[in-house]
Amino acid sequence: MGLTGLEIFKQLPKTNCKDCGQPTCLAFAMQLASGKASLDQCPHVSDAAKEALDSASAPPVALVKIGKGEKELQLGNETVLFRHDKRFEHPTGIAIAVNDNDSEIAFKVGEINKLVFDRVGQTHNVNLVAVVNASGDAAKFAEAVKTVQDNTGFPLVLISEDAAAMGAALEVAGANAPLICGANAANLDAMVELAKKYDAPLVIKGAGLDELAALVEKAGYKKVILDSGAREVNKVLADQTQIRRQALKKFRPFGYPTITFADNPDPIQAIVDAGVYIAKYAGIVVLNTADPSDILPLITLRLNIYTDPQKPIAVESKIYEVGNPGPDDPVFVTTNFSLTYFCVQGDVEAGRFPAYILPVDTDGISVLTGWAAGKFTPEKITEMLNTSGIADKVSHRKVIIPGGVAVLSGKLQELSGWEVLVGPRESAGIPSFYKQRWGN
Amino acid sequence: MAVTIAKEKWTSKVGEMVLGADSSVKVGGESTLPYLHFEGEIPNKPVLALEVWDLEPADWPEILKKPFNDVLADPVAWAKKNVEYGADAIALRLMSAHPDFKDASPEDCAATAKAVAEAVNVPLIVIGCGVEEKDAEVLEKVGEALSGKNCLIGCATEKNYKTITATAMVNGHSVIASSPLDINLAKQLNILMTEMNLPANRIAIDPLVGALGYGIEYAYSIMERARLGALMGDKMLAMPVICFVGQEAWKAKEAKSPDEESPEWGAQERRAILWEVITTTTFAQAGGSIFVLRHPETVKQVKVHIDKMMESNAY
Numbered sequence: 001m002g003l004t005g006l007e008i009f010k011q012l013p014k015t016n017c018k019d020c021g022q023p024t025c026l027a028f029a030m031q032l033a034s035g036k037a038s039l040d041q042c043p044h045v046s047d048a049a050k051e052a053l054d055s056a057s058a059p060p061v062a063l064v065k066i067g068k069g070e071k072e073l074q075l076g077n078e079t080v081l082f083r084h085d086k087r088f089e090h091p092t093g094i095a096i097a098v099n100d101n102d103s104e105i106a107f108k109v110g111e112i113n114k115l116v117f118d119r120v121g122q123t124h125n126v127n128l129v130a131v132v133n134a135s136g137d138a139a140k141f142a143e144a145v146k147t148v149q150d151n152t153g154f155p156l157v158l159i160s161e162d163a164a165a166m167g168a169a170l171e172v173a174g175a176n177a178p179l180i181c182g183a184n185a186a187n188l189d190a191m192v193e194l195a196k197k198y199d200a201p202l203v204i205k206g207a208g209l210d211e212l213a214a215l216v217e218k219a220g221y222k223k224v225i226l227d228s229g230a231r232e233v234n235k236v237l238a239d240q241t242q243i244r245r246q247a248l249k250k251f252r253p254f255g256y257p258t259i260t261f262a263d264n265p266d267p268i269q270a271i272v273d274a275g276v277y278i279a280k281y282a283g284i285v286v287l288n289t290a291d292p293s294d295i296l297p298l299i300t301l302r303l304n305i306y307t308d309p310q311k312p313i314a315v316e317s318k319i320y321e322v323g324n325p326g327p328d329d330p331v332f333v334t335t336n337f338s339l340t341y342f343c344v345q346g347d348v349e350a351g352r353f354p355a356y357i358l359p360v361d362t363d364g365i366s367v368l369t370g371w372a373a374g375k376f377t378p379e380k381i382t383e384m385l386n387t388s389g390i391a392d393k394v395s396h397r398k399v400i401i402p403g404g405v406a407v408l409s410g411k412l413q414e415l416s417g418w419e420v421l422v423g424p425r426e427s428a429g430i431p432s433f434y435k436q437r438w439g440n
Numbered sequence: 441m442a443v444t445i446a447k448e449k450w451t452s453k454v455g456e457m458v459l460g461a462d463s464s465v466k467v468g469g470e471s472t473l474p475y476l477h478f479e480g481e482i483p484n485k486p487v488l489a490l491e492v493w494d495l496e497p498a499d500w501p502e503i504l505k506k507p508f509n510d511v512l513a514d515p516v517a518w519a520k521k522n523v524e525y526g527a528d529a530i531a532l533r534l535m536s537a538h539p540d541f542k543d544a545s546p547e548d549c550a551a552t553a554k555a556v557a558e559a560v561n562v563p564l565i566v567i568g569c570g571v572e573e574k575d576a577e578v579l580e581k582v583g584e585a586l587s588g589k590n591c592l593i594g595c596a597t598e599k600n601y602k603t604i605t606a607t608a609m610v611n612g613h614s615v616i617a618s619s620p621l622d623i624n625l626a627k628q629l630n631i632l633m634t635e636m637n638l639p640a641n642r643i644a645i646d647p648l649v650g651a652l653g654y655g656i657e658y659a660y661s662i663m664e665r666a667r668l669g670a671l672m673g674d675k676m677l678a679m680p681v682i683c684f685v686g687q688e689a690w691k692a693k694e695a696k697s698p699d700e701e702s703p704e705w706g707a708q709e710r711r712a713i714l715w716e717v718i719t720t721t722t723f724a725q726a727g728g729s730i731f732v733l734r735h736p737e738t739v740k741q742v743k744v745h746i747d748k749m750m751e752s753n754a755y
């Protein structure tokens with residue numbers, strides 16, 4: 001893939017002038033190699049070296065930005081085929097389409113704006129509104145684009161293959177760097193000209209991979225989103241895989257993010273297809289639905305697939321209440337690794353009884369790992385019992401700890417003064433544990 | 441501009457498991473990553489099994505009970521209904537054996553399993569109640585009673601695999617090997633079971649998957665790694681992967697929460713079905729090939745998707 005720090009170092013001036021902000025040229029080279037710095041930060045590099053390094057150090061998938069301001073969407077910079085190899089960098093942008101001949105455009109956009117979901121204390125939303133020139137009429141398209149733009153903060157995707165219609169729409173929205181969608185073999189020159197004029201990202205669509213590569217070369221434009229033209233899920237999977245593989249091999253025409261369209265006429269299958277695209281490399285997926293029951297699974301899937309496997313997600317360490325618990329209800333202690341917490345929460349819910357859950361801050365690692373690493377200790381549990389305010393919420397002084405760390409009970413009882421009940425080893429045992437051990 | 445299609449040259453493939461009294465169902469055998477027909481063979485579709493319980497499930501949401509309303513108390517009728525719903529296999533869960541429920545005897549469980557096996561002509565997957573010691577006793581009797589039916593039984597864990605593996609070998613069944621979300625533990629259990637002379641193609645790996653939103657990404661990556669291992673020649677990872685999607689998806693808040701409780705999440709029925717469907721189809725992309733499901737609509741939707749994915753995408 002990219003060059004090593006030493007290979008890059010050879011091309012640098014080796015003056016250690018610090019103008020790049022790094023203490024030495026070697027340090028700068030290492031930053032470049034890991035993608036944390038860019039070559040323009042060095043004012044002294046020679047043109048020849050620049051050219052050699054630019055092409056070699058550029059990420060395999062270029063970073064492309066859509067829109068401006070706080071809702072700007074960044075795509076690309078991907079470096080792997082499998083998330084376990086490192087991580088996927090920029091989550092798939094979810095675009096919801098509206099047609100320019102729709103009678104209730106503003107209302108529909110309002111529905112799209114509402115697609116915001118809260119999960120583990122973070123909010124997740126869709127990213128783009130796509131306006132489709134379904135009418136085929138340039139003026140109607142421009143008018144619809146204006147309505148959409150006036151009603152949403154999301155960046156736009158302008159979908160028309162008619163350069164005149166696109167020109168009209170860009171007069172309305174061009175200043176906000178919308179995604180122009182887009183160019184094909186028939187309109188390439190005109191669309192590239194528009195993209196250059198507005199400095200906006202451009203979708204280039206080929207009929208198959210060969211034509212796509214040829215068109216990207218011919219366009220000579222750098223803010224590109226790729227569309228292989230495939231629309232059936234089995235073929236899209238193949239093309240997405242090829243494009244990512246080729247990009248990682250530094251086949252430059254495919255070194256850009258992709259766009260996919262979940263336009264299966266069966267509305268459930270469209271969501272299923274979109275799920276495949278999110279898992280398999282799509283930069284953008286365009287959907288025709290704004291139904292929250294369709295979007296919630298996809299946004300959740302995106303969150304999961306794009307989680308950094310090297311960085312566990314933690315939930316906030318505080319009191320969580322399941323089912324309106326009262327002063328006599330049980331208190332479960334676990335760790336704040338989100339998966340651990342969700343298991344406990346899910347199984348308490350499955351048991352249909354009210355309870356408090358206290359996830360101790362273990363830096364987001366699991367029960368046994370936390371115990372082994374000295375992050376899930378009697379001291380930490382005691383501190384949580386004392387400072388979380390749980391003592392004011394329950395009248396009893398009984399705490400349930402995971403069965404896997406039964407060994408902590410003696411010390412915990414001594415430190416906290418709470419009676420320690422050893423729960424099941426697996427959270428799935430919580431409902432039966434509750435039946436047998438609580439309140440009897 | 442001709443693009444040279446990038447194909448990996450894999451040296452090995454996933455083992456092929458045969459199930460059913462008439463050996464009619466095959467699973468596994470892939471010589472490439474999921475659905476990359478341009479690169480290798482995908483000889484078999486995934487198997488979609490629907491669950492049957494041997495006692496009426498108390499905590500299933502109404503949406504999930506509705507399709508089985510008249511049969512929930514009768515495992516034989518339930519199993520037949522599942523076949524009508526298009527299930528490729530029946531997954532009989534012997535929940536009555538659980539000490540918290542009926543603490544049913546291994547003999548009673550075996551009788552139920554036999555009755556179900558005789559009532560349907562699709563392969564049977566038999567799952568214990570999840571209490572490891574009890575499952576060993578129960579599956580020993582069930583294995584005997586179903587001798588020659590070529591079932592898939594489990595779940596065998598590091599604690600009870602010996603009894604279950606032995607009964608499977610004697611009576612001609614395959615075994616589900618469960619290990620908690622760790623590729624090395626999965627491999628280790630497979631080694632232990634094959635050391636007892638159970639053929640490798642009679643083991644299915646159960647990585648204890650989580651549902652969408654509840655840790656799906658862990659099992660997803662483990663399954664991707666297992667498939668890569670299998671394709672690169674690691675025989676102890678080259679087993680079909682079984683995913684207990686139904687039990688996980690229907691535990692999710694997003695599937696259980698009614699319309700009025702979470703209006704911002706949209707209609708419960710559509711959202712719940714999609715939760716089970718998307719969990720399944722996502723694992724299919726990671727290499728899952730036996731799916732234990734709960735709702736018949738999920739089977740229907742996943743089938744439509746899989747049929748499409750089985751169409752060639754060769755260049």
